[in-house]
Amino acid sequence: MAVIYDFALQGAQMLLVLLMAPLLTGFVRKVKARLLSRQGPPLLQPYRDLLRLMCKDVVLADNASWLFRVIPYLVFAATWVAASLVPTFRSGLMFSWTADLIAIIAVLGSARFFLALAGMDAGTSFGGIGSSREVMISSLAEPAMLMIVFVIALIAGSTQLSTMAAFMNSAEVGLRVSLGLALIALVIVAVAENARIPVDNPATHLELTMVHEAMVLEYSGRHLALIELAASLKLLLYVSLIACLFAPWGISPAIVAAVPILIGVAAYIGKLGVLGAFLAVFETAIAKMRVFRVPEFLGAALMLALLATLLRFVSRSF
Amino acid sequence: MILSQTTVKVDGWLVAIDRLAGGSLTLLSLWADPPEVKMATLDEASGDINIITYVCRHNQYPTVGVKHPPAIRLERAIRDLHRLDAIGASDTRPWLAHTAAPYEFLGAEGEALHQIAVGPVHAGIIEPGHFRFTANGEFLVRLEERLGYVHKGIEALMAGAPLDKATKLAARASGDSTVAYGFAFALAAEMALKVAAPPRAIYLRALMAEMERLANHFGDIGAICNDASFSLMHAQCGILRELTLRAAETCFGHRLMMDVIVPGGVARDICEDGVTQLRVLLAEVRRVFPHLTALYDNTASLQDRTVTTGIVKPEYARQFGAGGYIGRASGRDFDARRRPGYAPYDTLKFDVPVLTAGDVNARVWIRIREVEQSLGLVEQIIDSLPDGAIMSDRPATGAGEGFAMTEAFRGDVLVWLRLDDSGHVARCHLRDASWFQWPLLETAVEGNIVADFPLCNKSFNCSYAGHDL
Numbered sequence: 191m192a193v194i195y196d197f198a199l200q201g202a203q204m205l206l207v208l209l210m211a212p213l214l215t216g217f218v219r220k221v222k223a224r225l226l227s228r229q230g231p232p233l234l235q236p237y238r239d240l241l242r243l244m245c246k247d248v249v250l251a252d253n254a255s256w257l258f259r260v261i262p263y264l265v266f267a268a269t270w271v272a273a274s275l276v277p278t279f280r281s282g283l284m285f286s287w288t289a290d291l292i293a294i295i296a297v298l299g300s301a302r303f304f305l306a307l308a309g310m311d312a313g314t315s316f317g318g319i320g321s322s323r324e325v326m327i328s329s330l331a332e333p334a335m336l337m338i339v340f341v342i343a344l345i346a347g348s349t350q351l352s353t354m355a356a357f358m359n360s361a362e363v364g365l366r367v368s369l370g371l372a373l374i375a376l377v378i379v380a381v382a383e384n385a386r387i388p389v390d391n392p393a394t395h396l397e398l399t400m401v402h403e404a405m406v407l408e409y410s411g412r413h414l415a416l417i418e419l420a421a422s423l424k425l426l427l428y429v430s431l432i433a434c435l436f437a438p439w440g441i442s443p444a445i446v447a448a449v450p451i452l453i454g455v456a457a458y459i460g461k462l463g464v465l466g467a468f469l470a471v472f473e474t475a476i477a478k479m480r481v482f483r484v485p486e487f488l489g490a491a492l493m494l495a496l497l498a499t500l501l502r503f504v505s506r507s508f
Numbered sequence: 509m510i511l512s513q514t515t516v517k518v519d520g521w522l523v524a525i526d527r528l529a530g531g532s533l534t535l536l537s538l539w540a541d542p543p544e545v546k547m548a549t550l551d552e553a554s555g556d557i558n559i560i561t562y563v564c565r566h567n568q569y570p571t572v573g574v575k576h577p578p579a580i581r582l583e584r585a586i587r588d589l590h591r592l593d594a595i596g597a598s599d600t601r602p603w604l605a606h607t608a609a610p611y612e613f614l615g616a617e618g619e620a621l622h623q624i625a626v627g628p629v630h631a632g633i634i635e636p637g638h639f640r641f642t643a644n645g646e647f648l649v650r651l652e653e654r655l656g657y658v659h660k661g662i663e664a665l666m667a668g669a670p671l672d673k674a675t676k677l678a679a680r681a682s683g684d685s686t687v688a689y690g691f692a693f694a695l696a697a698e699m700a701l702k703v704a705a706p707p708r709a710i711y712l713r714a715l716m717a718e719m720e721r722l723a724n725h726f727g728d729i730g731a732i733c734n735d736a737s738f739s740l741m742h743a744q745c746g747i748l749r750e751l752t753l754r755a756a757e758t759c760f761g762h763r764l765m766m767d768v769i770v771p772g773g774v775a776r777d778i779c780e781d782g783v784t785q786l787r788v789l790l791a792e793v794r795r796v797f798p799h800l801t802a803l804y805d806n807t808a809s810l811q812d813r814t815v816t817t818g819i820v821k822p823e824y825a826r827q828f829g830a831g832g833y834i835g836r837a838s839g840r841d842f843d844a845r846r847r848p849g850y851a852p853y854d855t856l857k858f859d860v861p862v863l864t865a866g867d868v869n870a871r872v873w874i875r876i877r878e879v880e881q882s883l884g885l886v887e888q889i890i891d892s893l894p895d896g897a898i899m900s901d902r903p904a905t906g907a908g909e910g911f912a913m914t915e916a917f918r919g920d921v922l923v924w925l926r927l928d929d930s931g932h933v934a935r936c937h938l939r940d941a942s943w944f945q946w947p948l949l950e951t952a953v954e955g956n957i958v959a960d961f962p963l964c965n966k967s968f969n970c971s972y973a974g975h976d977l
Contacts, residue, residue, distance in 0.1 A: 225740070226742075227747065315623070315624040322645075393739075395631045396632065478737035479809060480959070481646060
């Protein structure tokens with residue numbers, strides 16, 4: 191019985207992230223539009239876009255290899271799995287013991303590796319530009335991300351997300367400088383990883399400035415739908431990660447009870463809303479940076495995370 | 509303005525070319541009226557304009573472009589449109605004509621160089637043009653433009669057309685500058701017919717020209733910021749642009765004020781409460797615009813993108829005679845409203861802002877300053893709008909030649925026309941400011957990174973339609 195219950199909860203989590211991801215994207219767009227005094231597309235527009243793309247034929251480049259066709263499914267699957275591993279409304283889910291935060295980063299890293307391959311597969315110059323820029327960004331974002339994991343793992347004593355969330359929710363945490371630094375670093379990495387302003391512009395129509403969009407420029411139809419959904423999932427994943435590590439309030443513990451779960455779901459949706467609105471405000475207030483400023487931006491994240499680790503080593507109270 | 513016409517033989521033509529190359533003359537345009545080739549030059553010292561005519565022999569004329577590069581594309585266009593060859597030209601590829609033969613782009617050699625082909629169909633909804641980049645990683649080594657995708661044959665359609673039809677065609681050369689084109693065409697036609705527009709019409713023309721400048725500059729300032737992904741400016745400037753366009757619609761019955769200016773005057777008067785409407789618009793713009801200027805100036809992330817990006821060297825601006833904000837941002841103090849100057853600007857007070865930095869930021873600031881000047885001009889015009897007729901009688905027939913330059917928002921528009929005995933247009937030449945601005949874009953992006961090209965391009969905002977004709 192317990193196994194079935196666990197399965198059901200894990201299934202619910204997977205469905206929840208899948209269903210919420212386009213909504214979060216739509217919400218951020220809506221808030222941004224309102225900040226610009228525009229009406230903005232309806233909240234449900236991303237779902238309609240996905241549906242429309244799903245119904246469309248796929249147009250493939252003549253010289254696209256099998257890899258090009260397989261990669262959208264691969265990327266989507268990897269991102270979905272990664273997103274379902276982050277505690278959202280309840281910790282200690284069935285799969286959470288199979289992979290820790292480092293594994294999640296590895297799964298996302300391989301998804302990006304394949305996407306960069308796909309960008310170069312059709313042999314267009316834009317795909318190549320996009321892939322090379324994406325790899326440049328990720329080569330700086332991933333070390334920073336790992337340093338962040340180390341900091342929090344050192345404090346929480348585990349790389350296991352459920353344990354980390356439980357620890358962060360306890361009174362033991364207190365105010366720590368290293369955690370503050372790690373939060374800033376994590377936000378920077380999240381912005382870069384999700385191709386948001388100031389690193390990339392998800393709404394751009396300028397092919398020469400694109401990073402992520404240039405990489406997936408050759409995709410169409412259901413392939414594009416999967417890539418877009420994966421991008422939405424990734425945004426949701428990072429928002430959930432920040433929420434779970436730095437605002438773990440309301441996450442239901444691993445017990446069999448209905449009320450904490452309902453509270454957990456409500457708290458989760460609330461957190462998504464707040465963080466999504468923050469993202470929209472941040473993106474409205476800043477212009478995109480030059481491509482070669484991105485290393486400095488991400489370098490700051492790496493340095494902050496490194497500093498946090500060092501502080502942690504110097505004294506346990508940091 | 510002193511306008512003179514000379515017909516020269518080979519030596520006279522060559523002397524003019526040498527003076528162009530030497531920099532004492534600036535090329536305003538080069539066009540063909542077969543069997544003649546004409547070039548309009550501006551004397552930098554005296555401000556005189558001279559139209560030099562050379563009669564081709566065997567459909568050939570001595571090339572200007574070899575000694576004076578700004579003429580190269582004009583010569584290529586003449587070859588495409590009129591089959592007159594520039595003898596000794598270094599570049600004989602077609603320009604406006606798109607033939608079946610593959611177009612050969614200029615090369616660039618180096619181990620790590622790669623080419624990026626962009627357009628003519630772009631990811632956004634913009635006009636078509638092809639850009640061939642040669643890049644070393646992210647750094648641009650060479651950009652070559654390929655235009656002519658929106659060639660509509662306007663000059664050919666005008667040949668033999670009645671004046672009214674030709675007026676409409678001229679107004680459609682470039683939709684965003686329809687007032688400036690209509691204005692220049694009307695002035696040229698009036699010179700040919702030896703009539704003058706009544707004072708009220710003259711003021712209304714300038715009013716429309718300034719409204720057009722305002723609307724386009726608002727759009728440009730916002731769009732440049734948007735290309736740096738700063739959409740807040742884009743949204744706010746979009747509101748101002750929309751207010752301006754709506755005021756234009758109320759006052760003149762058309763958002764872009766197309767076809768209102770006609771030879772002899774204006775086709776319709778400003779609507780009854782138009783002046784009140786414009787005062788409301790002025791008040792609103794004056795309330796909001798300083799905040800936007802401050803926002804632009806105080807957003808460090810935006811300044812980081814625009815300052816020192818896409819620098820046009822002042823010597824290039826001078827050599828190419830670049831008009832508009834591109835020339836004025838690079839130290840070339842030229843505004844057709846001042847020189848050659850035309851009514852009613854001789855009676856109005858305004859400054860022509862000039863900067864020397866030549867970067868994207870300077871081009872934005874020129875626009876901001878011009879908006880401020882245009883607001884003042886609109887106010888002066890509605891304060892002193894004379895009463896009276898809006899159309900003069902114009903003779904139905906009569907041969908003649910006319911030449912006029914007006915200042916569109918992106919630079920000087922030049923119109924030259926010749927009417928035949930029946931009063932129809934025998935030949936009309938329209939030259940957009942973009943002819944001398946597009947080549948500068950190629951120099952401005954050199955050494956910049958690929959991702960900064962859209963920003964440079966938007967700060968130029970050259971016309972495709974007006975250039976391709």
